[in-house]
Amino acid sequence: MKFGVIIFPASNCAEDCYYVLSSLLNQNTKYFWHKSSEAIDTDVVILPGGFSFGDYLRCGAIARFSPVMERVIEFAGKGGLVIGICNGFQILTESGLLPGTLMKNTCLKFICSPQYLKVENNYSVFSKKYNSGDVINCPIAHNEGNYFADENTINKLEKNNQILFRYCDENGNVNDSTNPNGSVNNIAGIINIKGNVLGLMPHPERSSEKILLCDDGIKLFKSIIEFYN
Amino acid sequence: MTESYKQVGLSEDEYNLILKQLGREPNELELNLYGVMWSEHCGYKNSKLLLKMLPVKGERVLQGPGENAGALDIGDGDAVTMKVESHNHPSALSPYQGAATGVGGIVRDILAVGAYPVANLNSLYFGKLEKAHQRYLLAEVVKGIADYGNCLGIPTVAGEVHFDDAYEGNCLVNAMCVGLTRSEDLKTAFAKGPGNSVMVVGNLTGRDGMGGASFASQELTKESEENRSAVQVGDPFVEKLLIDACMEIFQNENVIGVQDMGAAGIISSTSETASKAETGIEIDIDLVPKRESGMLPYEVMISESQERMLLIVKEGKENEVNKIFHKWDLHAVKIGNVTDDGMIRVLNNGIKVGEVPAKSLTNPPLYKKDIIKPEYLNDIELLNYEDLPEPDNYNKVILIMLDNHNIASKEWIYRQYDHMVQLNTVVTPGSDAAVLRIKGKNKAIALTLDGNGRYVYLNPEKGSEIVIAEACRNLVASGAKPIGVTDCLNFGSPEKPDIYYQLYYSIKGLANACNKFNTPVVSGNVSLYNDTEYGSIYPTPTVGVLGLIEDLNHITDIKFKNADDCIYLIGNFSTEIGGSEYLHEIHKFVKGKLPELNLDIELNTQNAILEIIRNGLVKSCHDVSDGGIAVNLAESAVTGNFGIDVSINSNIRKDIVLFGEHQSMFVISAEKKNENKIVGILKKFQTKMSYLGTVTDEKIFKISVNGNEIINLDLAQISENYKNSISKMF
Numbered sequence: 001m002k003f004g005v006i007i008f009p010a011s012n013c014a015e016d017c018y019y020v021l022s023s024l025l026n027q028n029t030k031y032f033w034h035k036s037s038e039a040i041d042t043d044v045v046i047l048p049g050g051f052s053f054g055d056y057l058r059c060g061a062i063a064r065f066s067p068v069m070e071r072v073i074e075f076a077g078k079g080g081l082v083i084g085i086c087n088g089f090q091i092l093t094e095s096g097l098l099p100g101t102l103m104k105n106t107c108l109k110f111i112c113s114p115q116y117l118k119v120e121n122n123y124s125v126f127s128k129k130y131n132s133g134d135v136i137n138c139p140i141a142h143n144e145g146n147y148f149a150d151e152n153t154i155n156k157l158e159k160n161n162q163i164l165f166r167y168c169d170e171n172g173n174v175n176d177s178t179n180p181n182g183s184v185n186n187i188a189g190i191i192n193i194k195g196n197v198l199g200l201m202p203h204p205e206r207s208s209e210k211i212l213l214c215d216d217g218i219k220l221f222k223s224i225i226e227f228y229n
Numbered sequence: 230m231t232e233s234y235k236q237v238g239l240s241e242d243e244y245n246l247i248l249k250q251l252g253r254e255p256n257e258l259e260l261n262l263y264g265v266m267w268s269e270h271c272g273y274k275n276s277k278l279l280l281k282m283l284p285v286k287g288e289r290v291l292q293g294p295g296e297n298a299g300a301l302d303i304g305d306g307d308a309v310t311m312k313v314e315s316h317n318h319p320s321a322l323s324p325y326q327g328a329a330t331g332v333g334g335i336v337r338d339i340l341a342v343g344a345y346p347v348a349n350l351n352s353l354y355f356g357k358l359e360k361a362h363q364r365y366l367l368a369e370v371v372k373g374i375a376d377y378g379n380c381l382g383i384p385t386v387a388g389e390v391h392f393d394d395a396y397e398g399n400c401l402v403n404a405m406c407v408g409l410t411r412s413e414d415l416k417t418a419f420a421k422g423p424g425n426s427v428m429v430v431g432n433l434t435g436r437d438g439m440g441g442a443s444f445a446s447q448e449l450t451k452e453s454e455e456n457r458s459a460v461q462v463g464d465p466f467v468e469k470l471l472i473d474a475c476m477e478i479f480q481n482e483n484v485i486g487v488q489d490m491g492a493a494g495i496i497s498s499t500s501e502t503a504s505k506a507e508t509g510i511e512i513d514i515d516l517v518p519k520r521e522s523g524m525l526p527y528e529v530m531i532s533e534s535q536e537r538m539l540l541i542v543k544e545g546k547e548n549e550v551n552k553i554f555h556k557w558d559l560h561a562v563k564i565g566n567v568t569d570d571g572m573i574r575v576l577n578n579g580i581k582v583g584e585v586p587a588k589s590l591t592n593p594p595l596y597k598k599d600i601i602k603p604e605y606l607n608d609i610e611l612l613n614y615e616d617l618p619e620p621d622n623y624n625k626v627i628l629i630m631l632d633n634h635n636i637a638s639k640e641w642i643y644r645q646y647d648h649m650v651q652l653n654t655v656v657t658p659g660s661d662a663a664v665l666r667i668k669g670k671n672k673a674i675a676l677t678l679d680g681n682g683r684y685v686y687l688n689p690e691k692g693s694e695i696v697i698a699e700a701c702r703n704l705v706a707s708g709a710k711p712i713g714v715t716d717c718l719n720f721g722s723p724e725k726p727d728i729y730y731q732l733y734y735s736i737k738g739l740a741n742a743c744n745k746f747n748t749p750v751v752s753g754n755v756s757l758y759n760d761t762e763y764g765s766i767y768p769t770p771t772v773g774v775l776g777l778i779e780d781l782n783h784i785t786d787i788k789f790k791n792a793d794d795c796i797y798l799i800g801n802f803s804t805e806i807g808g809s810e811y812l813h814e815i816h817k818f819v820k821g822k823l824p825e826l827n828l829d830i831e832l833n834t835q836n837a838i839l840e841i842i843r844n845g846l847v848k849s850c851h852d853v854s855d856g857g858i859a860v861n862l863a864e865s866a867v868t869g870n871f872g873i874d875v876s877i878n879s880n881i882r883k884d885i886v887l888f889g890e891h892q893s894m895f896v897i898s899a900e901k902k903n904e905n906k907i908v909g910i911l912k913k914f915q916t917k918m919s920y921l922g923t924v925t926d927e928k929i930f931k932i933s934v935n936g937n938e939i940i941n942l943d944l945a946q947i948s949e950n951y952k953n954s955i956s957k958m959f
Contacts, residue, residue, distance in 0.1 A: 009557065010469040012382020016652045019668070051380040054466025110375050112647045141379075141647045206649050211666060211781065 001228050003027050004042035006072070006088075008034040008063045013049035013085065013205065020205045021046075025221055034066040040075040044224060047072070047088025049141070049203060059102065059144045060090035069095055081125065081224060082197040086142055089189075089199035098192055098199045099157070100149030105142070106182030112141040114213055115180060115202055117188050118168040121161050124191055125227045126198045129219040135172045136216035138165075138202035140180060140188075145201040147183035147190075154184055165189035165200055233257070237264025238447065243594060250589045258575065258583040261527040262590060265493040266500060269757050272593035275723035276755040279597075279733055282740045287749040289712050291412055297341035297489055298408065299751020300415055301713040303777050307667065308412045309674055310344040313352070313405035313717040313773045315756035319460040320373075320402035324366045328373030329463040330438075331404040333535050336381060337489035340472055341538065343416030343479050344408025347651060348665055349378050350678040351388040351404050352717070352771040356397030358634050358958045363392070366400050367642075368959065373463075374404070375645040380465035381472065384654055385646035386663035388678050389771075392634045395682060398761030403717045405678050405773045409667070416479065418488040420502035420510055420541045423569040425485060427499065427510055428547065430554055430561040431471045431537040434494070435520030437462045438533025448722060448760040467536040467559070474557040475538065483549055486541035495564075496530045496590070498539040500573050503587040510587070512565030515578040526575060526582050541567060596723075603727035609687055612807060612821035619884055623932075623939040626815060627859050628950050630888065633814050636856045637954035638867075659868060660786040661703040661852060664778065673784055675709035675776035680719075682767030684808045685738075688823050689731045692808070693738030693770055695823065695892065698831050700774040701746050702852040705835045706895060708783035708842045709776025711746055714739075716753040716772045721765025723757050731768040732757075739770060745828040746835075748774060785842050787851035789869030792926040794848050795901050796873060798858070799911065799918040800834060800894030802881050810855045811888035826892040834893045837914035844910065846903040853894040859887040859932065859940070861896050866930055867948045875922035876933035883934045898924055 003021045007014045014031065022029040030042065034052075053062035063069070069091070076082045076097055084092035092098045105111060117138050119130040130136065149157070157163050165188040169178040179186045181201075189200025204217030234244040237260055247255055247263055255263065269275055285293040291308050292300035298312040316331025332349060339346045351374055356363040367390075378385045383406070420427070438461035478484055486506070488498040495517070499510045514529040524532075540561070542550050547563050554561035568574070573590065575583040620626045630636055643658035655673060656664035662677040679700040684692035701711040716739060721728040743750055759766040778784055789796075806812050807821025841847055849869065853861045858877070866873050879886045897918075899907060904920075911918055928944040 009473075010380060010382070010466055012380070012469065012650060016650065019652060023668075050382060051466065051469070054380060054464070054469075056466065109372075110379060110645045110647070112379075112649060113644055139649055141649060203649075206652065209652075211655055212649070212652060 001027055001225055002042035003029040004032050004040055004045040005029065006032045006034065006045060006047050006068055008052035008066060010054055011048050011050040011052055013203065016205045017046050017048045020208045020218065021221065024208060024218065025225065027225065032068055034068050037067040037071060040071050040080060043228060044081040044083065045072060045075060047084040047091050049086030049088060052087055052091065059087060060094040063091045064095040073097065076197050079196050084199040085203055086201055089201055090144065092197065092199045097197050098190060099153045100147055102144045103146040103148050104144050105146050110143045111180055113139060115140045116168050116170050117165045117202055118172050118174055120163050120166060123161060124164055124195055126191065126220055126223055127164055128223040128227055133172065135168060135170060137207055137214050138204055138217045139206045139213065140202050142201055145181040145183065147187040149184065157190055160193060162190050162193065163187055164191055164198065165202065233260060237261055238268055239264055243267060246594055251585065256583060258527045258530065259585050261531060262496050262585060265531050266497060266590040267593035269755065271493050271497055273755055274593045275596050275757060276718065276732065277595050279736045282736050283750040284740060284743050285749050285751065287747060290749050290751055292342065292415060293751050294753060297338040297418055299713065299715060300342060301751060301775060302412060303674065305670065306412050308410050308415060309775055310339055310342050310408040310410065311405065311715045311773060311775060312338050312752040313403055313678065313715045313771065314754040315717050315719060316402045316404060317399065317719065317756050317759055320370055321400050323460040324369035325373040326460055326462055328370040328402050329377035330461040330535050331402050332374055332377045333463050333468050334491045335404045335406040336383065336468065337491065337538060339406045339408035340475050341416065341418065341487045341489040342408065343414050344410035345476060346383045346406050346472065347409045347653060348407040348663065348676060349383050349385040349404065350676060350773060351385065352401065352678045352680055353390045354396040354401035354682065354769060355392050356394055357392050363397065364958060370402055371642050371645055377463055377465040379647040381469050382650050384648045384650050386648050386654055386665065387658055387676055389680065390639050390642060393682065395767040398763045399759045399766050401719050401769060403771050405715065407676060416487045418502050419486045419506040420508050420567045421485055421506045423508060423567050424544050425567045426542045426544055426547050426563045427512060427565040427567065428540045428542050428550060428561055428563050429517060429537055430540055431559055432464065432467050432534055433518050433520040434529055434532050434534045436524065436528055436532060439528060439531065448758050461533050461535050463535050470557045470559055471536050471538065474554050474559055478550060478553050481549065483543045483546035484540055485543060488539045490537040490539055492533065494532045494534065500587045500590040502539065502541060503573060504591040509568040509570045509572040509574065510565055511568050511574040511576065513576040513579065516562060516564040518560045518562050526577050530575065598729045600730055600733050601726045603730055609820050610807065610822045612818065617816050619882060624942055627863065627940055630811065630814060630856050630860055631863055631947060631950040632954045633810060634955055635810055636860055638952045639955065640952060641956040655784055656707060656786050660707065662707040662776065664707055664784050666781060671781055673778040673781055675704045675707040675778060677703040678771060678773045679703065680769050680771035682769035683819060684823055685735055685770060686767040687808045687820065689734035689768060690738035691823050691826065693735040694742040694828065695826050696770060696772055697739055697742035697746065698826055698892065699854055700772050701748065701835060704774055704776030705838050706785065706850040706852045707776065708785040709778045710839060711748045711774050711776045713775045714743055714748045714750045714772055716750055716770055717756060719756045719759055719766065719769040719771065721760045728765055735768055735770050742828060745832055782845065783843050785847060785850045787865050787868060788849055789865045789871040789898050789924045790848040792871060792924055794898040794924045795904065796875055796896060796898050796921040796923060797918045798896055798921050799838065799916060800891060802879055802886060803889055803891045804881055804885060806885055806889045809888065809890045811857065824890050824892050831893040833914045834916050837911050837916045838895055840910050841907050844906065846907050847897045847899045849898045851896050853891055853896065855890065857888040857890055858896065863930065863947050863951060866944060867951050872925040872927045872929040872944050873922060874925050874931045877921060878935055883939065886934060
C-alpha cells in the first residue's frame with residue numbers, strides 16, 4: 001500500500017508519520033512537497049501536525065493555498081483516503097474538505113498531554129480495527145483544537161455517524177470535565193460524509209509503540225492497511 | 230573619544246590596550262566592535278582563568294568547550310551534542326521574547342555543530358509566585374519557550390523551576406539544547422581557506438538586539454528598562470526553516486565552516502571563525518540583507534537579529550548553497566571572503582570603514598582577582614537546633630511541603646511544552662530525568678538540568694559538588710550512566726569580592742565532582758552581573774548532564790508500579806539540614822551546614838544502583854532530594870497512583886529524618902523475591918539498604934517513625950496539594 005506525507009514549511013510531525021508508516025508498518029511511503037503540483041499517486045495521503053507557515057494569520061489558513069492542496073482536493077474528490085492530524089485537520093477545515101473550524105483552546109494555552117478518546121464506531125475505514133466504544137490513549141498537542149461548527153452541521157455529523165473520536169476519561173465518560181479544549185460535543189475527530197477524509201486533533205502516531213505511552217494509535221493506520229488489502 | 234569607550238562598556242585600561250594593539254585610535258565602528266567582543270558575555274574576561282579548573286577531556290569527548298556546542302561519543306559512531314546558555318537579562322525585561330530567543334539561540338548552537346536538535350531543556354528561577362509580577366514573568370517565559378520550541382518540532386523534555394526572593398529582580402532563564410548526529414558529521418566553526426566565501430543565511434538583519442552582549446554584561450538597573458532595543462525578537466517559523474535548510478546543506482561538501490550568529494552577531498561570528506582558523510575575513514556590510522534602511526555600519530555589525538547563521542563556503546559554490554536556501558524561502562547571501570591577513574576588514578559599499586585584527590577581538594584581557602572570603606560565610610553555618618521546634622502535626626507539614634512551589638508538580642508548565650514530538654521521549658517530564666530512545670538502536674539517553682542556588686550560597690564549593698552529584702543521581706535513578714556535563718554559571722558581578730569568591734569556589738566544587746564522576750564539562754556559558762538594587766542573586770550554577778542507557782530494558786522511572794512491591798531505602802541519614810526546603814519553608818531560615826556529601830560514597834552508591842537496575846531488579850527508583858524522603862515517597866505514590874505503608878527507624882529527630890535532604894540516597898521499589906539479589910549487589914559496593922514497607926492498593930499514604938504512625942493521609946489529598954499548587958496561582 002502506498003502512503004504519502006505532505007511537507008508544508010514547519011510541518012514538524014511529517015517525519016513522525018513517515019517513521020510510523022515506513023519503519024513500524026513497512027508501508028511504501030513518500031513525501032509530497034507543498035510547492036509540488038504533481039498528482040497524488042499514493043493510496044493515502046497524510047497532512048501531518050505542526051505549524052505550517054508558522055500558524056501565522058490563522059492555523060492552516062496559508063497552507064490551504066499551497067499548490068499541493070489543489071491536488072489533495074482533486075485526490076479526495078476521486079475517493080482517495082486523506083488524513084489530517086492536528087495542524088493537518090486545521091488545514092482540511094480551512095480548505096473545506098471537512099466542516100467546522102478549530103478555535104483556541106478554552107484554557108488559552110497549548111496543551112501537550114496523553115488523552116483518552118472514545119471510538120464512536122468502527123464502520124469507518126479509519127476505525128475498523130477498533131471496537132465501537134473502545135477507549136484509547138492518543139496524545140494531544142495543540143493550541144487551537146477547540147472544534148466548533150453551527151448546530152445544523154453538528155446535528156448532521158451526529159446523525160451520519162461522522163464523529164469518529166470524542167475526548168473522554170479512562171472509563172469512557174464523555175462530559176465537560178473530560179473535554180480538554182472546549183470542543184463541541186467533545187469532538188476529537190470527524191470524517192466527511194463520503195467517509196474518505198478524516199481529520200483529528202490527537203496524534204495517533206504518538207501512541208504507535210509500546211515504549212512510548214502505548215500502541216493504541218497504530219490501529220488507526222492498521223485499519224486502513226487491512227481494509228485496503 | 231575618551232568618553233566613548235565607557236559607553237561601549239570598556240574600562241580605561243582596556244581602551245589603552247586597544248590603542249596599543251592597533252597602534253592608533255579606533256574609530257567609532259571599531260570601538261563598538263571591541264565593546265561587544267570584550268564584554269564578559271563574549272570574552273569571558275573575568276571567568277576564563279577560573280574555568281580552566283574544570284575537567285574538559287575524557288574518552289567520550291569528541292568536542293569540548295570552544296566550539297558552538299560540546300559533543301560526546303555514545304557508541305556506534307553516534308554523537309550527542311549539548312550546550313546550555315543563559316538569557317537572563319533579556320527575559321527580565323521582556324520575558325516572552327527573552328525566553329523565546331533564548332531557545333532560538335541555543336538551538337542554533339546545536340545546529341552549528343551539524344547536529345539535529347532532539348531535545349530542549351530549561352532552568353528557570355523567579356521570585357515567589359505570591360507576587361503578581363513574578364506570576365507574569367513565569368507565564369510569559371513559559372509561553373515564550375512553548376511558542377518557540379513547539380513550532381520548531383523539538384520536544385522540551387525536562388528542566389527545573391525554582392522560586393525564591395533572591396531572584397525577584399533578576400530572574401534566570403537558562404536554555405539547553407541537545408542534538409544528535411554521527412561523529413564524522415560534526416561541523417566546526419573555522420573560516421578556512423583564503424578566497425572562500427562568507428555567506429549570511431536565514432533572516433534579515435535589523436536593529437533588534439543592539440549590543441545585547443554588552444547589555445548582558447552589566448547589572449540590571451531601573452535604566453535597563455530603557456534598553457529594550459537590546460532584546461531580540463524571535464521568529465520560530467524562520468528558525469524551523471533554517472534548521473531544515475541547514476540539515477539539507479550539511480549533506481553538501483561545499484560548506485567548510487558554520488557559526489551561529491548569536492551574541493554580537495556578524496562581528497563575533499566572523500572574528501571567531503577567522504581567529505580559530507588563523508585567517509582573516511573581509512566583508513561588505515552593504516551586501517548584508519537588511520530589514521530596515523539607514524542602518525549604520527556598527528549597527529549591522531553588532532545587531533543580534535535572530536535566525537541567522539554564518540557559513541564559510543567553497544569559492545564558486547555559492548549558487549549551490551543559495552539554491553537550497555531558496556527552496557526553503559530563505560536568503561543565502563555572500564557578504565565577503567576569507568583572507569590570509571588575519572584582519573577583520575569591514576567595507577561599506579566598497580569603501581573601508583574599519584579594520585582590526587581578528588585575534589585582538591577574540592582575546593580580551595583576562596582578569597584574576599584575589600580570593601577573599603565573604604563576611605556572610607563566617608556564621609552562616611551556625612544553626613541552633615533548639616530554635617527549630619519539632620512539628621507536632623506531620624500531616625500538616627507534609628501537605629505544606631507538597632504545596633510549596635519549589636516541590637509541587639510542574640505539570641502546569643510542562644503541559645504547555647510539546648514534549649513528545651519526534652517520537653523519542655520514553656520518560657516524559659515529571660520523573661527524575663527525561664529519557665529519549667535512539668531510534669533503531671537498543672540504547673537511550675537520559676537528560677537533566679539542575680541547580681541549587683541556596684546550597685551554593687551557603688557553601689559555594691560543597692554546594693556545587695552537591696549540584697553535580699544530585700544531577701548525576703537523577704540520571705542513575707533513570708538507569709543511565711552519567712557521561713558529560715554542560716554548565717551555565719549564573720552569578721552576580723565578579724567585580725564584587727564576595728561574588729568572585731563564590732565563583733571561584735563554585736567552579737572548584739563543580740570540578741571536584743566532575744573529576745570524581747568522570748563527567749567532563751564539554752560546553753557552557755557564564756552569566757555574570759545578575760545584580761539589581763536588591764543585591765545579587767544566589768550563586769546559581771545550573772548543570773545539564775547527559776547519561777547513557779545501553780539497553781532499553783534499563784529505563785527506569787519514579788512511579789510505584791504494583792501493589793505489594795517492597796519499598797527500600799538505600800543510603801545513610803545526615804543530621805544536617807542547612808539550605809533545605811524544609812528549613813526554609815517551615816522554619817524560615819537560610820543557614821546551617823549542608824547535608825554531608827562524600828564523593829566516594831556517592832559514586833559507590835550510584836554504581837550500586839546502576840547495577841541493580843541493569844539486573845532488572847527494580848520497579849521504580851527515585852533519588853532523595855528537595856523535601857527529603859517524605860516528598861520522595863509522595864512523588865512516587867502520586868505519579869504511580871498507589872498508597873504506601875512505610876515505617877522508618879532512626880535515632881535522629883523525626884523531622885530531620887523525613888525532610889532532611891540526605892545525600893547519596895535512593896528509594897527503590899522491587900518485588901520481595903529480588904531482595905536477596907539486591908542485597909548481594911549492594912554488599913559488593915559496601916552499601917546497605919533498609920526495608921521501609923510496601924506499595925498498597927489502598928489509596929492511603931502512611932508513614933511511621935520508630936513505630937509511631939505520624940503521617941496518615943488520603944492519597945487524593947496528597948495528590949491535590951502536589952498537582953494543583955502552581956496551577957491554582959493563575
